[in-house]
Amino acid sequence: MAASFASRCSRVSRSLFGGLSNNSPGLFTTSHEMTCSNSFSQLQQQRTFIQMRTVLKVADNSGAKKVMCIQALKGKKGARLGDTIVASVKEAHPNGKVKKGKVVYGVVVRAAMQRGRCDGSEVKFDDNAVVLVDKQGQPIGTRVFGPVPHELRQKKHVKILTLAGHIA
Template sequence: MIQQQTVLKVSDNSGAKFARCIKVLGGFKKRFAYLGDVIIVSIIELRNKSKLTSKVKKGDVYKALIIRTKSKHVKKDGSVLFFQNNAVSLINKQEKPIASRILGPLPKKLKKGKYAKFANISSGII
């Protein structure tokens, strides 16, 4: 469950390290975002090695797709899926990934639909 003011790890090579959730998209009174939801984030820290070549700047506002959460996600077959950290991947206004690579695993839930591009650039699928 991601809500406003949650600090998230950016798990792609866009240049950002941490981002803070500003708004949860998807409804008038939607408070929490889950796996596969889109939120609006502000970049709060950049990666040290890529500060000069970064695609983003500190303080910029972007949309982001939630790719990992600590909260448990129960699948239809009864198995439970959860991760060690909360992570997002930055997307542009056309909902395409800003980065060219996603670090770490991606849930199989994101393989279908309009986010199939994320499965192609990720390192693994769970």
């Protein structure tokens, strides 16, 4: 009985001493972690809608490399995954179908901002990419690179889906 009491006492005293001695490094580590998390949040940019002046990659062989969004055809805040935008070609291959400076239509096939799916889960991609289409919605290029969401089927862009290699 006495022995058990003694052991309890000693344990309490130990923990107290340990807490005292380890106090300052503990404080330091917490501050370090906090700074780390801050830097991470700065590193991970908050992703938003595709709006005017957003530069997107072109994920087909139409000849354009980069386009800048100048108008989203739907939505007040901007375009999301699967929406159509009007864009101007900023960079193009020298002998492609689409020339630099032209105004084109495009379907957003990849967006870094998450988009809700029909079952309630969400999907997001690595970058913002677009497939150039004409006014009727037919793709200008003949190939589509990279993954493409299956939601394009509901948006009546079946042609893009058939051209795509990976459907996510």
